[in-house]
Amino acid sequence: MEKKTEFLPAEAEKKAAISLKASSTAWPDGDPSLDLIIPGLPNDLAFLCLAFLPFSHYNRLKPTSKAWRSALSSKFLFDLRREWRRTEEFLCVFPSDPSLSTGALFDPRFLLWSLLPPMPCHPHRFDLSNFVCASAGSSLFVLGGSFFDARSYPLGVPLPSSAVFSLSLPDFSWQPRSPMLNGRAGFACATRPSADGRTCIFVAGGGSRHLELGVGGLRIGAVEWYDVEKDEWFAMDEQLPDVRAGCVGFFLGEDEFWVMGGYGDCRTVSGVFPVDDYYRDGAVLGLKRGQWRSIEPMWEEGERWRLGSIVVVEGECGEAPEIFMLEESTIFRFDKASNKWDIESPLPRKIQGDRSNGFTALDGELHVMSEMTTDLDLSRTQKGVPLFIQVYHPKKKTWKFLRTKSPVGNIDFRYTVMCSIRL
Template sequence: MSSSEAQTLTLETLTLESLIPGLPNDLSSFILSLIPFSHHDRLKPTSKSWHSFLSSQTLFSLRLSSSISLSHILCIFPQDPSLSPPYLFDPLNSAWKPLPPMPCSPHYYGLSNFLSVSLGPTLYVLGGSLFDTRTFPINHPSPSSSLFSLHLPTSSWARLSPMRSPRGSFACAALPSSRAILVAGGGSRHALFGAAGSRMSSVERYDVDKDCWFEEEGLPRFRAGCVGFLVGGEEEFWVMGGYGDCRTVSGVFPVDEYYRDGVVLGLKSGEWREIRDMWEEGERWKLGSVVVVDGEHGEGPGIFMLDGDEIFRFDITSNRWWKETSLPKKSPPDSSCGFVALGGELYVMFASPRATNSTPTPKLMESQRPRQKRVILFIQIYHPKKRKWRFLMTKPPFKQPLDFKSAVMCTIRL
């Protein structure tokens, strides 16, 4: 059944059964479309008509075509999405929603260094590094060329056309108006193995409507572990940082040589230009976590980097990183921090264990068992325009510790 046929069937079903008794369905559908996406699963059992409407493309089409403000939602992949399901987190309502695990071949495991982007109500999972039980030695990772999509209205995964070149640890950006995805650079590096793996310079563009990949002009040199983002709407694709060369310490231990420069692809000209070093020798070792806040009213994007307990802003004119602010609460020394732009604000997250407040039972006291701990996600939120901080604490539903060094995050508007 095609999407248009499914939408027509949904509309016919809704006309036969009232969504809200006493109200016309057009008004009822508008009211239901105001409900945050994170609460839909709890409301679907209300009635068959509610389940049909909240699971239909009609709901998302209505939100996009009307003046309804879409919610900025964070998607977190704690680890290999075929083993551990991703979760949606709605910070405005402090609500979590589990998503179905990604389908995967039984021969593959340990997927890491993949990326995820969103276009409309669909999440895309691209590439990564993984292990294959059919190869030898099995302790060496190999890059993946796979592309999966998760359609959130139906919570269904689909396997799409793979990339021409397998890659992990690459730069990526989604082009909403063109309904396309750009990927650049990458290699086969795995989180468990230092500088091992390959580097590449190839660039590809994915056409969502055609489900097809097209080769673009390659990077000026090999670059992996880099970050990519758009500047000027969809005029330029920037690729920063990363590593290319590799040297050995004492002739044994491989060490990456990180870049201090970047390259820019003109999306209309299709040509690359190089930008000089963004920091001097000794200022920092490598590029930190980088996120982009979209500009308003014709303003350029805000490009920010988390480096330790400090946030820097990139100035395109001077090609330098300038300190913006420091974290009000320093992160624990043994924890990793997540950094993401959501709804025009910067979110800095770290998970910390906290003892439960429940009083131990006499039996527990006799056995002298340690008090159980639960993980609390502490979030520090910075507003770049107002230059103000606010704080949020939530209990994530993950069954395993959250490591932001390997976790993958992306944002989506629903």
């Protein structure tokens, strides 16, 4: 008896087969018999072939024909990629106001960049900063931020934004979404993973501070969540224990929404110079009970000034997620048992001076991105700014190095907004 080769578990194969049978109703232009994607193949098999191609090549393949453009821009194709476990994780980068400058999508496997279309702009609002981006399904969301309004007085006072926009990656189109109940900038935001397919985005805290202003601004402690399918926001009765802005948020599992760091009240030095009081603690919202519990201070007084850049690496095969922090040229791992940050590994290549660096997690690896101080390995005749990426694997304790060029010019990672998305 011939042995069957299993590419997927039986349950996943069954789901994929059902999806292929439904492809005739999901074909973007109606009747799939009108246009064959690949001559000689039924469209259901052609969709499956396209699902196995790297997403980074989709834009190059769309001009092949109208049928290919429609197929590669269909939501059904991306659902098929998920069911057949052909998804890839990408990094979304917004160097500044996405309505005025171009964002980009980075593929670390092929070192390829894809430019994103600009977000719809407002005729009176300008210089959006301190916004947050998050991913849900095959869409990117840009939420909140701080901006200036040409109609307001005085003109130099920033205002918090409640606006929300989503970018559909299958067809690269922006859509306005329901605004948040509270305008906020520099807030904690995270997408809740859900086994039942219901995707929600939680936000907490925030303020009105603009990046051009070092101090000042409002702080809030309000918490709300967004139902992506219903396009509706809901307020939560339980607010943050303290008002805080400039904080970071993430989920550990489906039940716990963590909020760390940030700043609260402002104090003055010598009665003249205002400075922020940064938090050394955090808070965790248990969604089942709907209550917050406090996280004790995570470092001693004077050990560090503020919380560094935070990322979460999801666990595999039922393992618990891990929390990592980049501070200057050292990566730390958070030990929940002792509530302390332990040194994980120093960077092989130190960050020189006050140069900024980006910190993100992709496919279970930690990526530290910085502009190269020299471009001996990349020709100056090529367009783009050279970037050096140090990649650390937390399980293997190994490093590797990548070099690429930014298609969006100089990137100041202190002000750049980034998030990952799986397509």
